[in-house]
Amino acid sequence: MKIIRKARERERQKTFARLERMYREGRYEEVEAGAQALAPASWLGGRPLPQWQRQARVLATGVAVSHGRGHEVLPELEALIAELEPVDPDTHVLRLVVRAHRTVVLIGLERYEEAEAESLDMLRAVTRLAHLTSLARFEVRVLGLLGRALCGRGRHEEAEAIARGNLPRADERSATSLHAVLMRSLNGQGRYEEALAVAGRFTLPLERGNSGLVDLLAGSALLGLGRSGEAREAARRALGDCERHLHPAHPRIREARDLLARVAEERPFD
Missing domain, CATH: 1.20.58 (Methane Monooxygenase Hydroxylase; Chain G, domain 1)
Incomplete structure (x- = not known):
């Protein structure tokens, strides 16, 4: 049985790796379908899923948010947040990822005050987890969400400070979000020439x-x-x-x- 379990775990890891590669390639529909096949949505309201199936649900809902269907999966995101009790660092991180997906949806729905509050709470959680696991990349991602929420609330100077202060430590994907926040914040302040200069300096x-x-x-x-x-x-x-x-x-x-x-x-x- 132990050998069988190990073989199944290796196969699941291969499947997740393949789906993540497809996600980076922009094959959203295929990734969502593949993740849903691993953990059908019918679990909602039923017995808790094992951790790997929860990961599949997080992947499926995250892809839906990236595609632009966040409003459709918002109830599922909220159910996942409630289900993912942070009993260990891995589950805590997975829950934070779902909360970040939900924050993207809140911003898209122009619920900026809620998005700001959620971003600030996630940053506090990152600080509490810092001694257990590295969350530097995730922290920068959340700062990008916070900057976007602040732009939505008209607090462009604060958003600009967040973007400029964190761009030096951002990787390529996080830098994209922060550059976008910087352009929004400059536009919001009427500094249009500077916003265009930012557009000319970074490649998506x-x-x-x-x-x-x-x-x-x-x-x-x-x-x-x-x-x-x-x-x-x-x-x-x-x-x-x-x-x-x-x-x-x-x-x-x-x-x-x-x-x-x-x-x-x-x-x-x-």
Whole structure:
């Protein structure tokens, strides 16, 4: 039996590794289907799943959030948070990952006050876990979420400080989020030339979830500078990119459409 269990564990690890590779390749639909096959959603309200199946649910819901279907899986995210009692460091970290996914959804729903509170609480949890496991990359990710929530609340100077203070220690993926926060914060302060300069300094990783991001933020800056024609083109590129690669409900599609509307009305930044 021990040999069989070890063989099954090796097979599960291979499956997770394959799904994670597919996720990086942007194959969201396939990854979600594969993760759901490992742990069907019918567990909700029933007996707790073993840890590896919980990991599969976290992966499936996380992919749905990246795709733009966060509103659909929000109840499942909240159920997962309730189920994942942090009895050990691994489970605590898994729960934090789900909370981060939920925070992304809250931001997309413009529930910025809740997103800020959740981000601050996750940062406190990271500090408490620092002596047990390394969470440096996750901490930077949460700081990016906090910066985004602060931008949503109009606290652009604070968001700028977070982005600038943490970019030096960010890896490529985290840097993308912080650069986006920096551009949003500069746009929000009317510092449009600086926002465009940021856009010209960083290259997005070729990930499906980044679709339309730079064009969207650069378009806002261009509009602020009165360059309406360029802003319109940037907004159209952003919208087309998002519509090709993301779910129709993705919040960035709404943002791109809002930008096009602002261009028509010549309103630089809301």
